[in-house]
Amino acid sequence: MNSSSSPLLATHGLCFSFGKRPILHDVNLRVEPGSIYGFLGPNGAGKSTTMRLLLGLLRPAAGSVQLFGHDLARHRVALLGRVGALIENPSLYDHLTGHENVEATRRLRGVAAHRTAEVLALVGLTDNAHRPAREYSLGMRQRLGLAIALLSDPDLLLLDEPTNGLDPNGIIEMRELMRRLRQEQGKTIVVSSHLINEIEKVATHVGVIQQGRLVFQGSLPDLQRLQTGRTRLVLETQDADTCRNLLPRLLAGATPAGPGTLWLPWVSREHTAEVAAAVTAAGLPLYGLHLEQPSLEDTFLHLTEARPTLA
Amino acid sequence: MNSVLTPALPELATLPAATNPFGQLRRTLAADALKLRRTAALRLTLLSGAFPVLLAFLIFFFKGHEILKAGGTPWPRFISLAWQTAGTLLLPLFVVLLTSLVVNIETKATAWKHLYAQPVGRGAVFFSKLLLILALNAVALVLFVGLVLGAGALLGVLQPKLGFQAHAVPMEVVLRMLGRTYVATLGLLAVQYVVSLYWRSFVVPVGVGMGAVVATVALLSWEHADKIPYAAPLMTSVSMRMSKAGVLEAGHELAKHEWYSLAWCGGALLLGYLLLYRRNMTT
Known part of the structure; x- marks a missing residue:
């Protein structure tokens, strides 16, 4: 930033x-x-x-x-x-029309009269402006709330x-x-x-x-x-435990994710090649080796799960 | 991230000018008046005066000849009957309902958070609604008086024997009573207003108000009854007397209970304002 x-x-x-x-x-x-x-x-x-x-x-x-x-x-x-704000559900007066709802805040803020029609058009409510707000759907209510927030530009x-x-x-x-x-x-x-x-x-x-x-x-x-820092290498072989025991140095940071699956923190391309070579050299089958990048959602969940120090 | 050519960014350093407190109050009042459209508060104001007048009208229409056996002007009896019907129970209940309904317009719309996030001070919000309720209260009383006089005139046409058309309306006494009755409602109006604002619900202020009115009726013979704001409209209504000569009389100056009503009004508003001014707006 x-x-x-x-x-x-x-x-x-x-x-x-x-x-x-x-x-x-x-x-x-x-x-x-x-x-x-x-x-x-x-x-x-x-x-x-x-x-x-x-x-x-x-x-x-x-x-x-x-x-x-x-x-x-x-x-x-x-x-x-x-400042314009829409806090939680919009504050609408059900007994007033959409137009009157905008008008109430317009008068309160002392905004020019032509703005009412402008903001209603901006959120696409012009055609429904003269219906009472109580007949509005949830989506229309939200849009009306946004129109009111936008009134004062x-x-x-x-x-x-x-x-x-x-x-x-x-x-x-x-x-x-x-x-x-x-x-x-x-x-x-x-x-x-x-x-x-x-x-x-x-x-x-x-x-x-x-x-x-x-x-x-x-x-x-x-x-x-x-989230790139949290990319992992997924290694698929016959038996994860055997593999880890045979290559204790290279696979020290690995966590078993299944009977034949190991997760390793991703380090570099060279490291990936070294892992592949070592597994084959040890006589173990290498079924797959690929990078997995957590989605933004995973990153978000990770952030909101634990309590890491301030980023 | 898409980089965008943003139009000229707002100038940060200059503080936007806020309108003066009276400008804020004027704008808030304009918005509050609009919100009254199609509300129960407005209908209540316009219609509440009709009931006691209708009652008095029917009594005089059918039984007027018995009530007015002594002859003379029918106005004093008619006016005091209508006034006492209205003032004893209906008027305090009307004020309770009116304040609760007006405040409930915002509560029902969950609009307090919206209102307090607008560029008007909390004082403007507080006094705008207060002025609106005071105005509606005045409109209702004036309508009531207009209806009383209108109903009397109508009786003069429909039942000429009663003599409404032949005698002058005691206008001066009526106007004096109008002013004093209004003053008598101010104490309970302010208390109810602050209760409604503080609890931000409809049920609580109506419950408190109804309870207080009923308790007041039970406490009327208590020596300190004149200090109860809910008793003041009743006391003012019954203070109107008829002299032996059949002339309507009402005190020229404010009675003690009316001064108490004013004191309650000032005290409750001051306390309410201080209480609400620094309050956090949750939920």
Whole structure:
């Protein structure tokens, strides 16, 4: 991550607890302008709490939030004027139409009147704008929530699990919309999710949170490099144990994964060749030798399983 | 990662200007007024005054000749009957329901988190809804008074024997009572408002309000009953008297219980504001 540019959003040592139960511990987020920051973590890891802290809905026990280089606690109202947010399920007034729902927030924010029709068109709800929100499907509600978040043409968008409850089509649409907002309008987007697959196709940067701690933060290529380090060599032979006993030096780091399968950490091409030669020289059959790269999902699961030190 | 030519990035150093608190309040109020459309709170406000007036109208339509045996102007008896029907139980319950319904508009939409993430201060949110409830309360009372006078005029046409058309409306007393009754509702209105905001539910404030109104009726003979905010509308309603000459009388100044109502209003709002201002917005 380019650390020379000033971040659009940064948190410093953010801590939060509900009563005595600690929720967040020393979270240092850093979101570059013009990025789509995928904020990942399993349910209950503290994603929503972090999002609420970023909007000033909660007061941190320690630490601070900086938006656009200013302290949120001190300039909350002014800074929120440049932020659009969709927190969990969208807040919709069921007795109002889609149009009136947008209009309510438009009046509250003092945004120009023509924006209502614009954002409804942007999320494809123009035709349904005059139906009451209670008749909307889950996907339409989510899109209406996004339209409201986009009203003020904000520089920063905070989307908390925006694809929750959407069908595959809806998820693809949401992804396309995020990509367009970044590419065409230069918006910075922080989007939280518990699924890496949803994020990897659209995010430029990723932060992974686990039990209230940030366990990884970096660009998507950084995360991919982390996963290369976990590439393994899969060796298939007749009997894994015999093979390991005959070649104790070469196969010291191997773990048996089946009666005839051994996993070795991948070191280099030369090492791979040496293993192949040694197995044949020892008179053991070599049925297969291939590289296996864990998927991004495996890497994510690995990150959120254990508690490694801060990446 | 696809590198993109991002359009000019937002200027980071300059702090965007926030509108002044009154501008924020005005915008919040405009949004809150829109949210009232098609709500039970609005229907309640427009219709609640009709019930006690209808009751008084029917009583006078069928039994007016017995009530007004003594002759003279029928207005004082008619007005005090309608006023006491409305003021004893209906008015406190109306205020309880109204505040709960208005606050519930946000609660039902899970919109508090949305509202507090908008660029308006918490004070604007607090006072906008308060002003809205105060205005609806005033509209309901004015509608009630209009209906009372309208029903009297209608009786003058339908039952000329009762004499509504022949006597003047005691307008000054009616207006004075209108103002005092409004003041009498402010204490319980503020208490209910803070309870609704604090618990962010519909059931809790309605339960608390109903319980308080019922308890008040039981406690009316207590020497400190005038300090209970839920008793004030009732006390104001029954304070309207008819002199022996058949003239409607009501005190020119605020009664003691009405001052207590104002004190409750100020105290509850101050406490509620302090309580809610620094509150964390969870769930």
